[in-house]
Amino acid sequence: MVTVMETLAIRTENKFRTLITKQAYKKGEVMCSIPSENIMDKPNRFTVQIGKDRHTHVGKLAALNHSCDPNVILDTERMLMVACRDIQKSEDLSFFYPSTEWEMNAPFICLCGASNCIHVVAGARFLPLSTLENHYLNKHIREMMIELLNGTTSHLKKLQEV
């Protein structure tokens, strides 16, 4: 188990932090574990969501940027960061924020340039299912989406009853 992140580095350019890798990885390879010593019930810019009301302070991994065409995934069930394609040494690392975040406290506009760019990154609850289904999603996100849709169904039933 890789717990120490000496293979990762933070590059700062114009106050913009980027997480980069000091070594190459193959698709599917585990890169490090996600820190879980410091869990809180509200998100902030240093946390990753790991459950309905659970957000873990991720330390160095907070420098991971969002991309709509990412090269890593954060698997919050196994608590591991995994390469989702082959990654070269010194490459910028990124993941798809809505794969862990349901409702972000600081939404932003994505300028990643990917053909499938979602543009507004605010959390999974603000994305259509047709977009989400093309991405790796963690279990808590899938469960919260099901809960939201079930709520919608019961509201629709009430409307029909009137």
Ligand SMILES: [Zn+2]
């Ligand atoms: Zn994008």
